[in-house]
Amino acid sequence: xxxxxxxxxxxxxxxxxxxxxxxxxxxxxxxxxxxxxxxxxxxxxxxxxxxxxxxxxxxxxxxxxxxxxxxxxxxxxxxxxxxxxxxxxxxxxxxxxxxxxxxxxxxxxxxxxxxxxxxxxxxxxxxxxxxxxxxxxxxxxxx
Numbered sequence: 001x002x003x004x005x006x007x008x009x010x011x012x013x014x015x016x017x018x019x020x021x022x023x024x025x026x027x028x029x030x031x032x033x034x035x036x037x038x039x040x041x042x043x044x045x046x047x048x049x050x051x052x053x054x055x056x057x058x059x060x061x062x063x064x065x066x067x068x069x070x071x072x073x074x075x076x077x078x079x080x081x082x083x084x085x086x087x088x089x090x091x092x093x094x095x096x097x098x099x100x101x102x103x104x105x106x107x108x109x110x111x112x113x114x115x116x117x118x119x120x121x122x123x124x125x126x127x128x129x130x131x132x133x134x135x136x137x138x139x140x141x142x143x
Contacts, residue, residue: 038105042115044068074126081132097121 009016024031044064054060075098084093101118115122 023096035106035109038109039102042101042105043072070130071122071126074129075122077129077133078125079128079129094125098125 005142007017048118079095082090097118098121105114
């Protein structure tokens, strides 16, 4: 993941890059497992994000950690609630784009800057998850 390679073809030659990818998998099938590590980089720990090299790095890092904690916990609660009461429309509108994001991160080694446009889905999903957690808490006004 930290290796650089100079390619001899422009990125628009998709067939060439698909063949290279399949050849890489053929040489070392474990890369399919290693690619899973790209998904958490959507949320936290991505040291290659250009903003990590600015004067306010410590503040940005703190914000990244707090936002990631909020998103990950909220999304976990959202998924828990979604599995209890599955709704096809809710799945297609909210969950399917996020699953596509995870799949693209797995395949293309995406990172936090590719997640940002999906915050329009992630933040409301996390808020919903947190609200379901709060409603389930015995001391909440709903009980």
